[in-house]
Amino acid sequence: MSEYIEKLNDVQREAVVNYRFPSLIVAGAGSGKTRVLTCRIAYMLEQGVPPQSVLALTFTNKAAREMRERIGQLLSPAMTRGLWMGTFHSIFARILRDESDRLGYPRSYTIYDSSDAKNMVKTAIRELNLSDETYKPGDIAARISLAKNNLITPSAYEANASLQAEDRERRRPQFLDIYKLYARKCRENGAMDFDDLLLNVNILFRDFPDALEKYQNQFGYILVDEYQDTNFAQYAIIRRLAQNHANVCVVGDDAQSIYSFRGAKIENILRFQNDFPDAKVFKLEQNYRSTQNIVNAANSIIEKNTKQIRKKSFSSGDQGEKIKVIKAYTDKEEASLIASDLYAAVRGGGVPYSETAVLYRTNAQSRALEEALRNRNIPYKIYGGVSFYQRKEIKDLLAYVRLVVNPKDDEAFRRIVNTPSRGIGDVTVGRIAAAAQAAGTSLWEAASTMTPENMELKGAAAKKIKEFAGMIADLSAMRATAEAYDLGLEIATRSGILGTYKMQQVPEAVSALENIEELLNSIRAYTDEQRQIAASEEGEGETGTSHVTIDEWLQNIALLTDMDNEKSEDRDRVTLMTVHGAKGLEFEHVYVAGLEENLFPSMMSLGTPEGLEEERRLFYVALTRAKRSAVLSFAESRFKWGEMTFCRPSRFLSEIDPKYLDLQFDLGEGGQNEDATPQRQVRTRFAERGRNAETQRGEYGRRPGGYGQRPDAYGGETRTYYPPKTQECPTPRPVPAPGGRFRSMGSRPAAETGGAERAAAVPFDGDYAEGMLVEHAKFGVGTVTAVEEWSGDQKITVEFGGAGRKTLLRKFAKLTVLKK
DNA sequence: CGGACGAGGATTTTT
DNA sequence: TCCTCGTCCG
Numbered sequence: 001m002s003e004y005i006e007k008l009n010d011v012q013r014e015a016v017v018n019y020r021f022p023s024l025i026v027a028g029a030g031s032g033k034t035r036v037l038t039c040r041i042a043y044m045l046e047q048g049v050p051p052q053s054v055l056a057l058t059f060t061n062k063a064a065r066e067m068r069e070r071i072g073q074l075l076s077p078a079m080t081r082g083l084w085m086g087t088f089h090s091i092f093a094r095i096l097r098d099e100s101d102r103l104g105y106p107r108s109y110t111i112y113d114s115s116d117a118k119n120m121v122k123t124a125i126r127e128l129n130l131s132d133e134t135y136k137p138g139d140i141a142a143r144i145s146l147a148k149n150n151l152i153t154p155s156a157y158e159a160n161a162s163l164q165a166e167d168r169e170r171r172r173p174q175f176l177d178i179y180k181l182y183a184r185k186c187r188e189n190g191a192m193d194f195d196d197l198l199l200n201v202n203i204l205f206r207d208f209p210d211a212l213e214k215y216q217n218q219f220g221y222i223l224v225d226e227y228q229d230t231n232f233a234q235y236a237i238i239r240r241l242a243q244n245h246a247n248v249c250v251v252g253d254d255a256q257s258i259y260s261f262r263g264a265k266i267e268n269i270l271r272f273q274n275d276f277p278d279a280k281v282f283k284l285e286q287n288y289r290s291t292q293n294i295v296n297a298a299n300s301i302i303e304k305n306t307k308q309i310r311k312k313s314f315s316s317g318d319q320g321e322k323i324k325v326i327k328a329y330t331d332k333e334e335a336s337l338i339a340s341d342l343y344a345a346v347r348g349g350g351v352p353y354s355e356t357a358v359l360y361r362t363n364a365q366s367r368a369l370e371e372a373l374r375n376r377n378i379p380y381k382i383y384g385g386v387s388f389y390q391r392k393e394i395k396d397l398l399a400y401v402r403l404v405v406n407p408k409d410d411e412a413f414r415r416i417v418n419t420p421s422r423g424i425g426d427v428t429v430g431r432i433a434a435a436a437q438a439a440g441t442s443l444w445e446a447a448s449t450m451t452p453e454n455m456e457l458k459g460a461a462a463k464k465i466k467e468f469a470g471m472i473a474d475l476s477a478m479r480a481t482a483e484a485y486d487l488g489l490e491i492a493t494r495s496g497i498l499g500t501y502k503m504q505q506v507p508e509a510v511s512a513l514e515n516i517e518e519l520l521n522s523i524r525a526y527t528d529e530q531r532q533i534a535a536s537e538e539g540e541g542e543t544g545t546s547h548v549t550i551d552e553w554l555q556n557i558a559l560l561t562d563m564d565n566e567k568s569e570d571r572d573r574v575t576l577m578t579v580h581g582a583k584g585l586e587f588e589h590v591y592v593a594g595l596e597e598n599l600f601p602s603m604m605s606l607g608t609p610e611g612l613e614e615e616r617r618l619f620y621v622a623l624t625r626a627k628r629s630a631v632l633s634f635a636e637s638r639f640k641w642g643e644m645t646f647c648r649p650s651r652f653l654s655e656i657d658p659k660y661l662d663l664q665f666d667l668g669e670g671g672q673n674e675d676a677t678p679q680r681q682v683r684t685r686f687a688e689r690g691r692n693a694e695t696q697r698g699e700y701g702r703r704p705g706g707y708g709q710r711p712d713a714y715g716g717e718t719r720t721y722y723p724p725k726t727q728e729c730p731t732p733r734p735v736p737a738p739g740g741r742f743r744s745m746g747s748r749p750a751a752e753t754g755g756a757e758r759a760a761a762v763p764f765d766g767d768y769a770e771g772m773l774v775e776h777a778k779f780g781v782g783t784v785t786a787v788e789e790w791s792g793d794q795k796i797t798v799e800f801g802g803a804g805r806k807t808l809l810r811k812f813a814k815l816t817v818l819k820k
Numbered sequence: 821c822g823g824a825c826g827a828g829g830a831t832t833t834t835t
Numbered sequence: 836t837c838c839t840c841g842t843c844c845g
Binding site for chain 2: 061087089090113114195197198258362363418421425558559560561580583602603605618640
């Protein structure tokens with residue numbers, strides 16, 4: 001028997017060795033869940049299971065990557081090659097790429113992230129002339145997502161009277177119209193949002209039995225990590241794939257289910273044994289991570305929940321210290337107390353910063369903590385906040401790539417047709433859109449193939465569009481032959497994005513350039529990696545011959561999040577992140593900040609018992625991140641929306657059995673049963689209701705035949721996932737750019753207008769010409785360097801001495817001509 | 821067109 | 836409080 005098997009405890013080993021049976025592995029916090037999963041796969045491979053027949057699904061790319069790495073260490077990296085290991089989204093995006101034509105999508109379909117989706121919803125709402133007051137794009141998008149997660153297509157929705165009744169009740173009678181239009185637009189754009197990836201796989205498997213059969217035959221073994229995270233659409237996929245051989249192994253912990261708001265269903269794990277009656281059940285109950293004190297304290301909390309698989313988590317490690325509780329008067333003081341405690345712990349305890357974390361309920365809490373850490377020169381890295389992929393320069397560049405790859409992507413077209421500014425305004429785009437609609441083509445197809453007259457475009461606009469279309473066409477042409485990286489660079493250059501930022505000297509432009517560079521580097525990294533994989537698969541011989549396209553890279557990147565690119569400089573730093581972000585991680589020292597009623601538990605959760613239970617699980621997750629010591633803190637007052645509010649200590653503090661706490665003061669009344677505000681309650685209740693109604697519908701709105709149906713929805717989710725965005729806090733003197741976001745720092749200093757306000761300068765109304773010397777009330781004197789025709793007006797570029805180069809429109813410019 | 825300014829929303833969590 | 840979005844204006 002291999003060495004790694006021998007090192008497992010009995011239950012773990014059983015769970016690994018019994019790979020021929022459907023299995024439910026209930027894995028408590030710190031019980032070696034990932035280890036078991038990894039060993040099971042390694043063992044399977046050793047027993048001769050072909051890697052291509054193994055489908056291992058995780059919730060984050062990072063989890064997948066780490067698992068592959070660890071299997072590689074147990075066996076050899078080469079042996080992990082053919083494994084299908086990845087997130088639900090990335091694996092099925094790949095499958096959909098191969099099958100896209102059956103579903104009427106282009107092979108290079110675009111993947112919309114949530115913000116793309118939201119924009120699209122907004123566009124749809126506008127097109128329907130609805131008010132985005134009543135129809136808030138965010139809410140609508142969330143509801144669409146909920147529907148899709150329950151496999152309710154627009155037509156299924158239409159066939160469902162109760163859902164529509166609900167919409168009417170909510171005063172959103174036209175929701176369905178928006179949903180329909182949104183779905184149509186996505187399809188026309190050749191785009192799928194995240195939820196579509198799962199929905200469309202279900203449709204593929206439903207409508208094309210041969211496709212289903214193909215994948216059923218291919219995947220003899222299916223493993224799902226964090227099974228309690230799965231939503232209905234994911235569950236349905238698993239069931240379909242498994243319905244013949246039924247060799248499914250799921251791993252999860254109901255006590256760590258914290259994602260119900262996203263439609264995850266704790267029932268999936270609770271019902272697994274009904275779905276697979278001959279499944280073996282393995283309960284991993286020994287916690288190898290934390291001290292007894294921490295495990296016991298965590299148990300004393302989670303006991304208060306009603307909905308759970310009973311299991312007894314225990315630690316045979318050290319007794320450990322008691323959990324310290326810190327009280328502060330304000331959020332600022334809380335932060336600084338944490339910082340000094342942390343500093344002392346690291347100094348005294350010989351623990352590196354990288355083994356400490358400060359966890360909190362909401363990202364908003366990070367600011368005070370950052371400040372406190374900075375004041376003490378404690379290095380930290382913070383996850384969350386504005387993501388790399390959400391930054392303007394990145395989204396812009398990606399939109400170019402998207403358009404080049406998928407000419408139907410109108411959303412991308414609209415985004416970049418005038419970014420960087422090239423004089424194509426709303427009017428022009430509107431005309432193209434009208435023409436495109438009339439012709440039934442996409443915007444870019446119209447712009448590149450139709451004559452200007454057909455689009456009613458005049459001289460200048462026609463010329464601009466022609467240039468733009470030409471550029472995209474050139475870039476598209478490169479696609480077949482050019483290296484992905486070269487194409488990326490070419491796109492960045494020809495689009496003018498690079499040039500625009502290079503011209504500016506402000507810090508955020510520099511940082512934008514760095515981001516672009518990083519994005520381009522990721523293309524190179526990706527192609528190199530793919531090429532290596534291809535080479536090792538094909539064996540010796542044709543190294544480097546395979547052509548990795550930018551399409552593939554784009555497809556890959558669309559499913560990445562920031563947590564997927566941690567940098568090595570982030571080594572020895574304190575980790576700051578939300579509790580959600582910390583799931584699956586562990587640290588020697590953990591601080592949990594903001595243990596106050598209405599914050600943790602969150603105000604939004606207090607409307608329903610289920611909500612509160614989920615918060616409790618969240619707190620359980622927070623506490624069980626700690627290996628050796630945990631510190632809990634709260635403040636008695638806190639700035640919230642710019643206002644000072646008073647807070648009471650969280651009920652969770654009094655729920656922990658006091659014998660595990662080091663409590664130097666009285667907690668007071670402990671904040672039991674605080675009432676949510678009425679308006680909160682209404683909102684929460686509505687959300688619950690919607691969820692239940694939809695769940696009961698079953699997939700596609702039909703009566704679910706066989707397996708689809710669930711009694712009701714009460715969700716939750718877990719995930720071994722890693723944090724979002726990293727931002728840097730340089731040790732010595734961090735730039736105060738919290739969140740790594742760049743707001744435009746006021747404009748140029750308003751020019752040292754040499755002249756006083758001159759009284760009655762008469763604006764010049766005739767035609768301007770290059771070389772004219774003009775004067776502007778604010779910018780001073782300058783020379784006209786360019787003049788263009790712009791929809792019946794003139795656009796004039798003037799080089800001002802003090803204020804730099806400005807582009808002005810004649811009808812607004814109010815220039816006086818000093819010399820012709 | 822693009823910059824400036826003001827109003828209003830935001831705080832769960834992620835693929 | 837901070838950030839985003841929309842409107843207004845040159």
